[in-house]
Amino acid sequence: MNNDPVDAADDPRRLLSAMADGEADAAEVGPGCAAWAADDELGRRWHAYHLIGDVLRSEDLAHSPARDQAFLQRLRLRLDDEPAVLAPQPLQQPQPAPVAAAPRPARRWMPMALAAGVMALATVLVVSLAPSTQGTAGPSLARAPDASAVPVATVAEPALQAQAEPVPPGGRVLRDAQLDRYLRAHREYATALPGSLPGGAGRSITTVALDR
Amino acid sequence: MNAADSDAQLVERFKRGDRRAFEMLVVKYQRRIERLIARMVRDADLVEDIAQETFIRAYRALPQFRGESAFYTWLYRIAVNSAKKALADLKRDPVIPESAFAQRDEDDETSRGATELTDGETPESLLASKEIAATVNAAIEALSDDLRQAITLREIEGLSYEEIAEAMNCPIGTVRSRIFRAREAIAERLRPHIDAKEGKRW
Numbered sequence: 001m002n003n004d005p006v007d008a009a010d011d012p013r014r015l016l017s018a019m020a021d022g023e024a025d026a027a028e029v030g031p032g033c034a035a036w037a038a039d040d041e042l043g044r045r046w047h048a049y050h051l052i053g054d055v056l057r058s059e060d061l062a063h064s065p066a067r068d069q070a071f072l073q074r075l076r077l078r079l080d081d082e083p084a085v086l087a088p089q090p091l092q093q094p095q096p097a098p099v100a101a102a103p104r105p106a107r108r109w110m111p112m113a114l115a116a117g118v119m120a121l122a123t124v125l126v127v128s129l130a131p132s133t134q135g136t137a138g139p140s141l142a143r144a145p146d147a148s149a150v151p152v153a154t155v156a157e158p159a160l161q162a163q164a165e166p167v168p169p170g171g172r173v174l175r176d177a178q179l180d181r182y183l184r185a186h187r188e189y190a191t192a193l194p195g196s197l198p199g200g201a202g203r204s205i206t207t208v209a210l211d212r
Numbered sequence: 213m214n215a216a217d218s219d220a221q222l223v224e225r226f227k228r229g230d231r232r233a234f235e236m237l238v239v240k241y242q243r244r245i246e247r248l249i250a251r252m253v254r255d256a257d258l259v260e261d262i263a264q265e266t267f268i269r270a271y272r273a274l275p276q277f278r279g280e281s282a283f284y285t286w287l288y289r290i291a292v293n294s295a296k297k298a299l300a301d302l303k304r305d306p307v308i309p310e311s312a313f314a315q316r317d318e319d320d321e322t323s324r325g326a327t328e329l330t331d332g333e334t335p336e337s338l339l340a341s342k343e344i345a346a347t348v349n350a351a352i353e354a355l356s357d358d359l360r361q362a363i364t365l366r367e368i369e370g371l372s373y374e375e376i377a378e379a380m381n382c383p384i385g386t387v388r389s390r391i392f393r394a395r396e397a398i399a400e401r402l403r404p405h406i407d408a409k410e411g412k413r414w
Contacts, residue, residue: 017392020240021366022218023373029221033232043414048399050240053367055348061243062344064337065405069414071242071260072235075267079231082271 013045020049219283227275234274238267239414241284245291252295262298266291344405351398359397362390 012035018024019032036042047065054061219240225233246263253259269290277286352360358380365371365379373391377384 013396014388014392017395018388019221019236020218021373021391022221023388024221026221029225029233030230033222033225033230033236036236037232040414045399046236047239047414048402049395051243051344052348052363052395052398052402054243055345056352056364056367058247059345059349060341061247062341062348063243063246064340064344067337068239068242071246071263072238072414075238075264076235078264078268079235079271082268084229084231 012039012042016042016046017049020046020053217279217282220279223274223277223279223283234271237283241287242267244284245287248288248291249295252292253299258298262294263291265298266294269294340405344402347401347405348398351401355394355397359390359394362387363394363398366391 012032015024015028015032016036019029024032036046044065047068051061051063051065051068219237222233222237226237242263245266246259249262249266250256250259253262266287270287273290277283352363355363361380362376365376366373371379373384373387376387376391380387
């Protein structure tokens, strides 16, 4: 028995043997598939390797290769009619596009932001320069440490209330408005999408029209 | 890498849009899928039709396959469901006689007598199958101990290269080489049977 066939590291049959066991290097799998499809001899080898494994496990899996080949040919014809399938790719780079688009709006709003900053600073100054009697009626958070004589459990509650207090009335309305705008924009985009799916050309035009 | 995810590389490759990777998986599993279906359906043509349907469904669904189970477990499930659906359709609209349905007590494929053929199985094809099985077994016997042990641990025990390397106390590269050489030696002996009916592309 010849136990010493060509065993060069770059022998494509050697790669197919490793691929049959899922033990090829990840980078080799693509070239392996290409070699399998391009070389009929490698196609026979791939079948033979698996046939050998099947027969070792169970002799009734010893099909005639011609039958297996006919099965694949028939399936190929049906696969030709199938639309190309691609797995949905994970969103690996959602940030770059917004970052690239950001500078222009940022520059446009910069004076407004500066003005808002100045206003905020002015407000802080006014508050801190106001008569000190107002300080005791000021933020609840500032009052909490004063109550440190009472048990710990009861200290925590006023602190939580103090934190929660400013949020409910105004905050909730603001967030809903933003959410509404966001949802409205995306709903419009979503309804625009199906119609433009078959051809890529019309899609960007529709989107631009909605965005502006 | 264990036997359960030995298909992960090809599945991943297919998900990137390489149909050839899927076809390679078909070549790997077609025989097992057909045998599984043949346990439920007797008619050989129907078995092949259902096997074809199984792979078409797998082709469509594979992009959503998340790998929670092994690929072959997932594929087997599709095959069983396809066979059940085909049988249900037949019961509603029987164009194939009752004999098409495999009996339950034939679930174990070894229970079929040596002289009993399923529909569509010819004496020639049965002979070819027996020759192939005998050739593989003879080739295995003729291998050196190292090669025989390596391919047996891989194909029958389902060990990974790493596990085989540990069991045989040798580097993984040696395991890879031994398994390849064992397969080549057996494939060479099979060549007369495999090349007998050439002409179609793999």
